[in-house]
Structures are given as C-alpha cells and as structure tokens.
Amino acid sequence: MRPVGSLSPGFRGRARTLTDRLPPGQYPTESFPVLSAGPTPHVATDGWTFTVTTETGDSRTWTWQQMMDLPQEDIVQDIHCVTRWSKFDTHWRGVSLDVFLEDVETAATYVKATSYGGYTTNLPLADLRGGKAWIVHGYDGFALSPEHGGPARLLVPHLYLWKSAKWVSGLRLTREDEPGFWESVGYHNYGDPWREQRNWGD
Amino acid sequence: MTDDLTHMDGNCLAGPLSEILAVEPTAAWWRCPQCGRSGTLAQLHVYGPEPGMTAVCPGCAYIALRLVKEEDHVWLALGSGTSAVRFRTA
Numbered sequence: 508m509r510p511v512g513s514l515s516p517g518f519r520g521r522a523r524t525l526t527d528r529l530p531p532g533q534y535p536t537e538s539f540p541v542l543s544a545g546p547t548p549h550v551a552t553d554g555w556t557f558t559v560t561t562e563t564g565d566s567r568t569w570t571w572q573q574m575m576d577l578p579q580e581d582i583v584q585d586i587h588c589v590t591r592w593s594k595f596d597t598h599w600r601g602v603s604l605d606v607f608l609e610d611v612e613t614a615a616t617y618v619k620a621t622s623y624g625g626y627t628t629n630l631p632l633a634d635l636r637g638g639k640a641w642i643v644h645g646y647d648g649f650a651l652s653p654e655h656g657g658p659a660r661l662l663v664p665h666l667y668l669w670k671s672a673k674w675v676s677g678l679r680l681t682r683e684d685e686p687g688f689w690e691s692v693g694y695h696n697y698g699d700p701w702r703e704q705r706n707w708g709d
Numbered sequence: 710m711t712d713d714l715t716h717m718d719g720n721c722l723a724g725p726l727s728e729i730l731a732v733e734p735t736a737a738w739w740r741c742p743q744c745g746r747s748g749t750l751a752q753l754h755v756y757g758p759e760p761g762m763t764a765v766c767p768g769c770a771y772i773a774l775r776l777v778k779e780e781d782h783v784w785l786a787l788g789s790g791t792s793a794v795r796f797r798t799a
Contacts, residue, residue: 542760545765546756550775624770625789689760693777693782693795694783
C-alpha cells in the first residue's frame with residue numbers, strides 16, 4: 508500500500524511498519540485462535556521427554572528437568588497461521604534448538620518433528636539452526652497451556668505455524684524429506700509465509 | 710517404476726471407485742486398526758475444518774482420515790500415513 512501524502516508522518520510510519528510485518532494474504536489479530544487436528548493431549552511434565560534421533564538411529568533424550576536446566580531464552584516473534592491470521596509480538600520462553608542440536612552428529616538435511624498425539628511435520632534441518640527455532644514451554648509469562656501445545660511445542664516463527672508442532676515429543680533427522688501430517692494432504696512442503704507457500708502448487 | 714504388462718492403468722479404477730464414492734459416504738463402515746472399534750464414518754470425531762478436517766476413532770483417537778479442501782481440489786488421506794489422493798472438484 509502506498510503511503511498517502513496528506514497523512515501525518517507518524518501515521519505513515521505506523522502503516523509502513525504494519526505492511527512490512529504482514530505477509531501477503533494475512534490479516535493481523537489480537538486473539539490467539541486454537542486449531543486442532545485431534546483431541547488435546549494432556550502430557551504431564553514429569554513424564555515428558557524430548558528425543559532427537561539421527562539417521563543412524565543414535566538418539567538423545569531430555570527429561571523436563573534436563574530441558575529446564577538448559578539456557579533459557581525470552582523470545583518475541585510474529586507468528587503467521589496458514590488460515591490467514593498473523594499475530595505480532597508474541598512472547599515465549601524456551602530453549603533454542605541450537606542447544607539441543609549442538610552435539611548431535613548427523614549428515615541429515617531434513618527433520619520430521621513428532622508430537623504426543625501423533626502429529627508430524629517436516630522441515631529442513633537448517634531451518635531449526637541459527638537462532639530461528641525453539642522448544643518453548645512458556646507463553647505470555649505463564650506455562651504454555653495444553654490447547655496451545657503445552658507443556659512444550661516447537662516454535663519456528665519464520666514458517667507458517669503448522670510447522671511449529673504442538674506437544675512436541677521429538678525430532679527425527681532424515682536424509683530424505685518426508686511429508687508430515689498436513690504436508691501429505693496438500694499443504695506446502697516448506698511453508699514460507701512471505702512467499703505465500705500455502706499449498707502444494709504454490 | 711514398473712515396466713511390465715502385469716499392471717493396468719488407473720482408468721480401470723473408474724468403474725469400481727464411482728460405485729464406492731457415489732453412495733452416501735458417512736454411512737460407510739470403518740474399523741479402527743488400533744483398538745478394533747467399528748462403526749460408520751458418521752460416528753467418527755472430526756476436528757477442523759481449518760486447516761483441514763481430521764476424523765479420528767471415537768474410542769482411541771487413531772487417525773481415520775484427513776480431508777483438505779482447496780479451491781479446485783479435495784485431498785483425501787485414509788489412515789495416518791502419508792499417502793493421499795487429490796480429486797479435482799471444479
């Protein structure tokens with residue numbers, strides 16, 4: 508949208524910021540809609556584990572306490588759902604995937620994220636590295652609620668939100684890209700909101 | 710991949726599939742491979758409709774089918790695997 512000359516500089520600045528932050532085809536929302544593909548799993552933190560498995564079958568598992576003992580980050584990110592809502596400046600707390608992947612020896616280039624309840628989603632491994640992805644357990648100052656993926660979910664805010672698997676239980680590193688729960692029924696394999704990669708053919 | 714004469718082309722599915730898909734689908738019978746419960750598709754628990762419809766077993770939440778509607782297509786996956794079929798609807 509072109510800034511209109513008669514508007515005040517302040518208004519123009521605000522409009523430009525909003526436009527810069529809103530990917531094509533999205534609208535901003537203040538609410539946090541809940542989208543589910545099944546019954547909400549209620550996973551107790553004392554039974555929660557997160558497991559990274561490499562393509563050779565080697566695996567490493569963190570318990571809840573071990574995850575909480577890792578360096579924690581406060582994260583502020585915009586999130587974009589493929590159903591066209593975007594939410595600015597969401598506040599999360601969690602652990603960078605760089606920390607979990609630090610000592611993992613792998614030649615894999617893809618990841619299948621798995622969840623309690625059976626959900627899966629696929630991503631390139633590179634998209635989980637470099638400070639772009641987290642395991643989050645806090646939202647807006649409180650423990651992450653089950654309907655938003657608690658006790659812990661994946662957060663990959665530069666991709667559509669279906670990639671940020673709720674109730675995450677692990678990452679399976681693979682040499683081949685295998686479509687996940689929504690990717691196998693027509694949703695885009697990568698899901699970049701800025702390129703509007705919603706569906707298979709986009 | 711196969712290059713022999715033992716397979717037929719997919720057109721031969723038209724007759725048998727149209728017999729199946731022309732009937733009222735929600736009356737179709739389904740058996741859960743995980744818990745053994747059986748019933749009709751109408752009895753499944755369906756989540757969605759966005760970003761897609763997921764129908765699960767009312768007993769154990771095993772994924773019975775996923776259906777995604779796009780502008781000109783419907784995608785259908787039976788079961789929890791990655792095999793899906795895309796139908797043109799427009």
